[in-house]
Amino acid sequence: MIQKALANLTTKHETGAPCPLPETRAPPGALFERVRTAAFDIISRKGYTNTAIGLVIAYVVRVMLGDQRSVLPVSVNPEGDYGQHDVCFSVPCVVGARGVEYRLAPEVNDAERQGLEASAQMLRESLQGMTIESAS
Numbered sequence: 001m002i003q004k005a006l007a008n009l010t011t012k013h014e015t016g017a018p019c020p021l022p023e024t025r026a027p028p029g030a031l032f033e034r035v036r037t038a039a040f041d042i043i044s045r046k047g048y049t050n051t052a053i054g055l056v057i058a059y060v061v062r063v064m065l066g067d068q069r070s071v072l073p074v075s076v077n078p079e080g081d082y083g084q085h086d087v088c089f090s091v092p093c094v095v096g097a098r099g100v101e102y103r104l105a106p107e108v109n110d111a112e113r114q115g116l117e118a119s120a121q122m123l124r125e126s127l128q129g130m131t132i133e134s135a136s
Contacts, residue, residue: 060095067097074100081105082116087123089116 042052063070073090081091081103092104108116 063095064097064099069094069096069101071095071104076100076103078103078105082108082113084116084120087120087127089119089123 060072060074062068063072071092072095074093074095075088075090076093077086077088078084078091082105092106093100094102094104
């Protein structure tokens with residue numbers, strides 16, 4: 001079923017334009033809030049989330065070693081998608097033996113675009129406060 005849905009996608013890589021994805025949008029309010037607070041819920045129950053991070057890294061490595069060309073949300077430079085160039089954030093990407101083979105750029109509505117812009121601005125502001133120190 002997923003393969004059939006993926007066969008109908010166009011990608012940023014092939015056409016240079018955002019791709020249409022099958023309409024699977026859930027009502028944004030409650031779902032958005034659950035996703036936004038999920039890490040806090042896990043930390044409050046377990047005290048940490050590093051096990052999950054390790055499992056995700058192991059899965060991504062398996063996808064790459066097996067050249068599975070799976071669609072995964074990974075952090076990449078959107079290279080102009082959604083009007084963003086200078087910050088990285090997670091978007092669905094096809095991941096294979098060479099890492100990210102190409103980005104899928106789902107179309108977003110105005111509210112989603114505004115949310116992306118606000119998140120990108122928050123990332124920029126966080127980055128401005130960071131410094132990189134030399135190991136020497």
